[in-house]
Amino acid sequence: GGAGETTVAVYAAASLSEAFEDLAARYEAANPDVEVRLNFAGSARLAAQIGAGARADVFASANGATMGRVAAEGRTAAPPALFARNRLALVVPAGNPGAVTGLRDLSDDSLVLAVCAPEVPCGALARAVLADAGVDADADTAETSVRAVLTKVMLGEADAGLVYATDVAAGGDKVAAVPLGPQTRFNDYPVAAVSDRAVAAHFMDFVLGPDGRRILSDHGFGTP
Amino acid sequence: MSRRPPVGVLAMAGVAIGVLGLPLVGLLQRTPWSSLGATLGEAATLEALRVSAVVSLAAAAVSVMLGLPLAWVLARLPFRGRALVRAVVLLPMVLPPVVGGIALFFALGRRGLIGRALQNGFGVDTLIGTTAGAVIAAAFVAMPFFVITAEAGLRQLDPRLESAAATLGAGRWTVLRRITLPLLAPSLAAGATLSWARALGEFGATITFAGNHPGRTRTLPLAIAQANEAGQPEAAIAMSVLLIAVSLVVLVGLRHRWLAPRRRWPEPSQEIPSP
Amino acid sequence: MSRRPPVGVLAMAGVAIGVLGLPLVGLLQRTPWSSLGATLGEAATLEALRVSAVVSLAAAAVSVMLGLPLAWVLARLPFRGRALVRAVVLLPMVLPPVVGGIALFFALGRRGLIGRALQNGFGVDTLIGTTAGAVIAAAFVAMPFFVITAEAGLRQLDPRLESAAATLGAGRWTVLRRITLPLLAPSLAAGATLSWARALGEFGATITFAGNHPGRTRTLPLAIAQANEAGQPEAAIAMSVLLIAVSLVVLVGLRHRWLAPRRRWPEPSQEIPSP
Amino acid sequence: MSIHAEIQATVGGFAIRAAFDAPAGTCTAVVGPNGAGKTTLIHALAGLVALERGKIVLAGQVVDDPARRRRVPPERRPIALHSQHNLLFPHLSVADNVAFGPRCSGLAARAARRRAEEWLEKVGLAEAAGLRPAQLSGGQAQRAGLARAAACQPEVLLLDESLAALDAETRTDVRHLLADLSATRVLITHDPVEARLLADQLLVMETGEIVQAGAPEEVAANPRTPWTAGLLGVNLLSGRAAGTEVALDCGLALTTATPMTGPVLVAFSPAAVTLSTAEPHTSARNTWEAEVGRVQPEGDRVKVFLGPPAPCRVWVTPQAVGELGLEAGSRCWASLKATELTVRQA
């Protein structure tokens, strides 16, 4: 917008990058005098940067715990709000070489299975879903990022992976999703203003508002 | 003493080249050549390339400027705790880059050891999102390579040559300029190349300490990682190929003797060809 | 020619030590010493330490075993394309580690260049989650350091000494064992140390190519990154301190001359103390 | 072990071309100006420089013959070399340096060590056994290098200016040490006395070629180039002979005892020339007046350089210098008996 008389620094989790690039573009179109500066990285990294005094205005985390820590340190200007919801998906490489038909098959030790580490949200979600289904799956790798799981499946190096539903599209025709049926567990994404500048609250309202919801749902996110 | 090397040696060298080279061949083979042009033509890619060039060159320059005196002190000044300092110099290599980034916060962040000094003295509020921060992060991980290489070179130098220069009337700086540095040139070039290459590939410390800001701190590795995260593996690979191509051009372009000490003896094979 | 160095040099060296050392000091200062014991006592931490030790040592060993012949070929065997091979050897340094991991898949993965050969020949289905995979990933990024350092050392060697040994009746292997390698020892030690340190700190290629499997591929850097992602920065810092401590012990413990060429001349300062 | 060598080789653009034979157990001295190719020659013998053509045969065994693609590597030639640069191994003690060759020949560590100590003793370096090469003085390093080569007890020992840095006393001792070796020796030296004392055969090298070879006295008596003549102290002038008259290129005419025709070399000893202040009237057939150049005392005699018409050197006693008032720039008469002249076709 314009020469960028005002800027708003938005720190967003890497898995939100496509959605937030769209959000930023739309926001700049609606507010020509504001320039959105995006910084994408893992939630924990962003939290560390904010903790170290980065000039961030808005923080969108993929991880409630991380946001909780930032809030606990008193770095948020307003209470966090949940703005997006994600479901778990089971993906297999195109052609499904491991002949995976559902969660049950994941207990097969000869399968190369990639999931997230239990300490990160997608891992916690995966573990809970597997437990609910009563499946005792031994993962070959516990990734710290969902995209790392997806990468391994896309390359055919893993026979199956548990990722977020929003990631399936990113796999294009290299991966196929195996239907999981109705789910009761989700991961919800919080967003918070971390500066008390008016533009921070304004951008946050935009994300939570109807335009924001539509863009997020275009990218596969649900509403919490 | 240069005869055809034993077959075993050649075989092992071949395996080594395979280990190092095959992944690159694989990368090239899977490169989406059709969409390559599009990705590389994108403004964002070119911007990342520019940031990478600036940051890696600046980091290499900082490494040389600060690293050379440090190497000199380590090689030539006997002092207590020299072994400790030398080990500390190596530590950034050992530290996972993320931890390196966090450690940089502890030192230079607003609440870091000299954060307040930076703020008051230089008006530096935060290094996050600044190219300076990216350069510092890259230099932090890249400098050790230069220091180690330059120190080894300095130690290998025959100090009698420097003494000889002094007896011919050369002062300290003349000796440095006309004898020490030229004789050291191969080591310096090798060290600078190593640290440049390390800075060019640097990812973890940069994204942690300086953030991922397009046009300022988003270098090619950050752009690659983000493309990968954003589900655009083709773009990631295309940019990797770009990175490789740039590196190859630079590395091959540097006269190859720069990467290795200048010959002081005739190439052995000239004297003793294999029968 | 060793007199007290100019103040400028000392100052610059000081800045360099600051850049490299301050972050470590910051890290130590912020270390949660009270909970340190608890974190370090955890079985998972010790397991990660063990995996780190195994993987880094194995990677360093592979680097030396394969890297030495390669260095020898690069230094002594004139052939076309030598500059290209030397540049390719450097590329793993430039590649962002994640891309390095992906490239390794392209070479050694199930659908990689020699993946089928591995599968049929060695029954290797996948390297994900295997220590072998972690070693390969670490060696891939660590070997260049050894090769570059060893090659520089080899080039700096006076080949006339090897010829002299031959005229005294020493065969090829005797020359290698009793002259070349001992004279090269400082470079070899430095190169091995550099590549060990690089392997110890390796993260990206390992987690991408070999995955993060406790007890098999989860090295300390992976455990640190995971703790960090999981919102346990204290645990991450505690483990980083452990990594630093281990490295320091090893690096200081190595006789410091190993990191630098053995003296062939009297320590200069003995001859010319400052006035 | 006899040596038969026909060598053509090139280092860095400089070519040598030399052939010689050395019977087993003899000593061959190689002399010649700096840069003549002496070091290159013995490097070729040792196998450090490859032949382009020719061959090297040791006791009937061909060790180098590029035409037949035969080439025994240095370590399998029964040869040891002491380099002009010593090239001691910096990481080994002096004793270990000297024991290196014996160890390579298969001797056990202890026996090799004993052999090393013997040789160090012989070259007067017993006390330095434990030192590193960097701790030796120049002459000590040279002795260590020499001991290292000799301790191999090779059939052929190549010595490149091995006595140059030794003090005068040690040099004499080592010279006798070398004279007593049974190995076939080839030694490079710039010291004519050393060459004459040690050598059974003298090779004179200039610009890559052997310009003269023979027993030292023979070469001294019949030097074929001015360099050789100068080295061995003989005066050598060129001219054209017609019967017993030789018109020297410098203008002077000399009478000789040997009738010849065409271009010749005339050689005469510096001691054969008599100087006087007035024109002499003796039986000497050749007399001329000359200007005195340098007057240079050497040991117990004085070398006088005469200028034109016939530049030459003359040895006189210090007394004569005083009595005749010889000094640079003065004039004197030289006389030379025809029988003192050696004349050879050029």
Added chain:
Amino acid sequence: MSIHAEIQATVGGFAIRAAFDAPAGTCTAVVGPNGAGKTTLIHALAGLVALERGKIVLAGQVVDDPARRRRVPPERRPIALHSQHNLLFPHLSVADNVAFGPRCSGLAARAARRRAEEWLEKVGLAEAAGLRPAQLSGGQAQRAGLARAAACQPEVLLLDESLAALDAETRTDVRHLLADLSATRVLITHDPVEARLLADQLLVMETGEIVQAGAPEEVAANPRTPWTAGLLGVNLLSGRAAGTEVALDCGLALTTATPMTGPVLVAFSPAAVTLSTAEPHTSARNTWEAEVGRVQPEGDRVKVFLGPPAPCRVWVTPQAVGELGLEAGSRCWASLKATELTVRQA
């Protein structure tokens, strides 16, 4: 520029202790066995080895005085040094090596280059100007190193065995070059002829100390140690004098012309001894029978080593060797005039 030096210094555990004066423009030769500390001495003069005590004064200016913490660094001393090891800069061409000193003294590149070319010409290396040091032969490298030091046109020139690798002819030329320099020169040499020809003053060093100093002829006439005597060719025996009778330690009694008492050194020239097969009956006061050791031709004379009772060297003519049938193991009579003996308090 005059030199006044009182030097105490240590390198790697070896201590030297030496004091001497050299008037401006003179040449001082330092001789002594290998490892005596000669190189260390001139390194101290050049400032490469620190003094522990003593001082070095050049033309009245103190350049080194540890007691007053004064120490002029090597580059600001008006001294140039040619090292025993040449130490040419491997990355510079021969011409650039030689031009290095002139450049440091502030000469413009072009002028320095000209100066370098002049000196290369003087040492006969004009054609090698463009080569790298690694492409030179041993003697060529030594000439380049010498030219490099001389091209500094220093007030004091230190030369460490600078002629050792030169061929005989070049050596004579360079000797004259050195003799003509106006710099105060200190040169280390193992060549007694060189020392005698070049030096105004001779310093004899042994085990770190100057054991004798003086004009060469003076030292030759009165050598104070067997090494010096040996170097200069004089025989030296020790004993106790009582009047004109000296009881040598070896058992023999000699008559001298100089009455003395107590421990003495007796010196005599090898030429002063006459040998014969039967007991001689001449005016010579001292005669003894001895066994012949080595018989060693040297140039136009032969050196005969006599064994007990009085080990000494004798010069005779080759004819005498033949006539007397001198060979190792034979016996002969030696006679020596009392007036030929020099006796000094030990």
